[in-house]
Amino acid sequence: MASSVQVRLPSFGYTYTFTGVLSVKHEYSLKLQTDSSSASGEDYINGARNQPDRVILSVMETDIGHAAGWANRMLQAMESVKRNRYLCTLVTSALTYTGMLLSGLSVTEDEKNQYGWQGTLTFTQYNTAAKVKKTNDNSSAAKHTGSSGQIQSVAGDALKQMLERAGIAVGD
Numbered sequence: 001m002a003s004s005v006q007v008r009l010p011s012f013g014y015t016y017t018f019t020g021v022l023s024v025k026h027e028y029s030l031k032l033q034t035d036s037s038s039a040s041g042e043d044y045i046n047g048a049r050n051q052p053d054r055v056i057l058s059v060m061e062t063d064i065g066h067a068a069g070w071a072n073r074m075l076q077a078m079e080s081v082k083r084n085r086y087l088c089t090l091v092t093s094a095l096t097y098t099g100m101l102l103s104g105l106s107v108t109e110d111e112k113n114q115y116g117w118q119g120t121l122t123f124t125q126y127n128t129a130a131k132v133k134k135t136n137d138n139s140s141a142a143k144h145t146g147s148s149g150q151i152q153s154v155a156g157d158a159l160k161q162m163l164e165r166a167g168i169a170v171g172d
Helices: 070-083 156-165
Strands: 005-009 014-018 021-027 030-032 048-050 054-062 088-091 096-108 116-125 131-134 142-146
Touching: 005 070, 014 054, 014 070, 054 070, 054 096, 070 096, 070 116
Parallel strands: none
Antiparallel strands: 005 014, 005 088, 021 054, 030 048, 054 116, 088 096, 096 116, 131 142
């Protein structure tokens, strides 16, 4: 088993710790544009831009070693985090990610884990801590311009469009 993983909700002061972590997969990708006219803007460097980081957890939660109902409470908490689109801080043994959304939750209950569940949680980065800016047109070196530290509140259709552009499927 991998080490424990924490899901922190800074705005509420809650921390959820998964101790039955089977695997942690970190995904970092670029969107490549071969058409030079569409690869413009500050976020493109050499025709590519960063896609939101993703972390995929495979976990198992059980009541064994905990109070009765522990696994169900963890499942309800994660479902609430996903449904309400709370921004999380995700702490793994390798890295700490801020501004993460629980974008996918898949859970199985079966005879192998009669007192709990096994599942996959997918976290996708929603906001980035620093903006990257090209230093000049012929260089791939990036200059970090920082961030204002302000989080804007976005609701309704605008939020849905932003999430879909980030590759997060949004149900109606």
